[in-house]
Amino acid sequence: MSQRKTFLLLLPAGVLLVVFLAIPYVSVFISAFREPGQGTPYGEGYTIANFTRILGDWFYVKQALNTMLIGAVTTLATLVIGLPVAFQLARPDLKLRGLFYGIVLSPLLVGIVIRSYGWTILLGNNGVINRTLREWGWIDGPLPLMYNTLGIVIALTHVFLPFMILPIMSAVQGIDPSVGSAARSLGAKRPTVIRRVLLPLAMPGIQSGCILVFVLALSSYVTPALIGGLRVKTTAVTVVDAMIDTFQWPFGAALALTLSVLGGGSVLIFARLTRMKWK
Amino acid sequence: MGRNVLNIYCLAVYAFLLAPIFVVVGASFNAGEFLTFPPQGLSLRWYFTFFENEVFLRAIGTSLWIAAVATFFSVIIGTMAAIHYVNFAGRYKEAVRVAALSPLLLPEILTAIALLFFLYDIGIGTTTMFGLLVGHVLMTLPFVFMNVSASLEAYDTDWSMAARSLGARPFTRFRRIMLPLIKPGMIGGALFSFVISFDIFTISLLLKSIGTATLPIQLFDYLKTNYTPEAAAVSTLSIVATITVVVIVEKVIGLKMHKF
DSSP states (O other): OOHHHHHHHHHHHHHHHIIIIIHHHHHHHHHTTEEEOSSSSEEEEEOSHHHHHHHHOHHHHHHHHHHHHHHHHHHHHHHHHHHHHHHHHTOTTOTTHHHHHHHHHHHHHSOHHHHHHHHHHHHSTTSHHHHHHHHTTSOSSOOOOSSSHHHHHHHHHHHHHHHHHHHHHHHHHTSOHHHHHHHHHTTOOHHHIIIIIIHHHHHHHHHHHHHHHHHHHHHOOHHHHHHHTTTSOOHHHHHHIIIIISOOHHHHHHHHHHHHHHHHHHHHHHHHHTTOOOO | OHHHHHHHHHHHHHHHHHHHHHHHHHHHTBOSSSOOSSOSSBOOHHHHHHHHOHHHHHHHHHHHHHHHHHHHHHHHHHHHHHHHHHHTOGGGHHHHHHHHHHHHHSOHHHHHHHHHHHHHHTTOTTSSSHHHHHHHHHHHHHHHHHHHHHHHHTSOHHHHHHHHHTTOOHHHHIIIIIHHHHHHHHHHHHHHHHHHHHHOOHHHHHHOOTTOOOHHHHHHHHHHHOOSTHHHHHHHHHHHHHHHHHHHHHHHHOOOOOOO
């Protein structure tokens, strides 16, 4: 087939991505500098007031920092919880491997609203955890597990754990098993083998898992909205409020852009620190 | 010793992964008015309540319709792009891949806002379902692309050359050689696309038109103000339906998870 004919294969995807992704991103960037409208989504003129309002108000700055913190802690938690599981799942001799793999994938098949709902049943003041602990006589009043940052982190850790386990697992599966035995036959102890051989080889998976979880956690809306309720709001929740409830489109766009720039910047710094090659 | 510790640790993680799902399923059989634990007796009453609740039934209908239409377009567009990517992209290969995966790499909330502004600017707004559908096609495209290109990577272009030298026309080569090879990838991609579309939230929330709330949106709306176990019944049915479909597809064609 000629070059021109094969290019036709790419045409529908190209049109879709340019018209409905690239151009809208340009327009959202411009719209973040629009003046607020009266009765319309945005006004005629241009202004930087949307951004100065965010940066000049400690409420929004603090909220953005708290959102970043939630993202970072969630990433760390999924890494600590997920790493051993990824290594276990990557072992070809593991019994019931299919079952465990299915369990890791299962949250992805259950909608994100349903999973967050499950956590509200678990974490609420009259929830499963508090009730059980009270019946056992371990606590008098309910532990504050919901409507706070802790609850959001717990639920987000659950929601995004598969996105940490799966990339690490595929990286570990690519490691030749004889590498480990070679290191051990040369006298390396088990912890040394893990630290000096397996972890460095699993590093590409760890890096993509971390970036994936961090970005997803930053922009997630459902879980913080349900677990945080009206008391703790992340930036993403405030963005949606601005878009839907108070109808301040340019301000919502500016806030979403700020969050994305902060997130993108963090990812770049992380990639630089861990010296990752972009692939 | 070390291995046992690892196994116990992993079992605890699996319990953590399943806990909220089990709680929702358990709550759906609660006989009481409110979500309480342990349940006040077992009953199917909330399932009957749900079957009479038109709001949820309509939301399920909307979700199924959008997922089906979005998957249809995603599979066609994504498969074509994947064929180009694997066979003809040459030195632009990396650019094509990044572009095709970009809806996944960009924050969904910003994509939703960007589409909202764009739709308003071109005068469509959210008066029709068009925006919602475009959003769902965009978000599901990467999954079709990944699945199909993974199954195509295994396809040796020499076979196509061999068929060509034996006189097969391009369309015959596509139908008799390439299509059977990429079929599992297309089915896997379609399945992923359907499941993902069924779960898309932020895009649906911002781009929905009046009366086109999808199931996740309806469920979320309900949960903000209601605490009855009806939501658990709806969730349980949705979980059962998804798992049934995935297991059937897995048994019939041997699904490969080419997600990463």
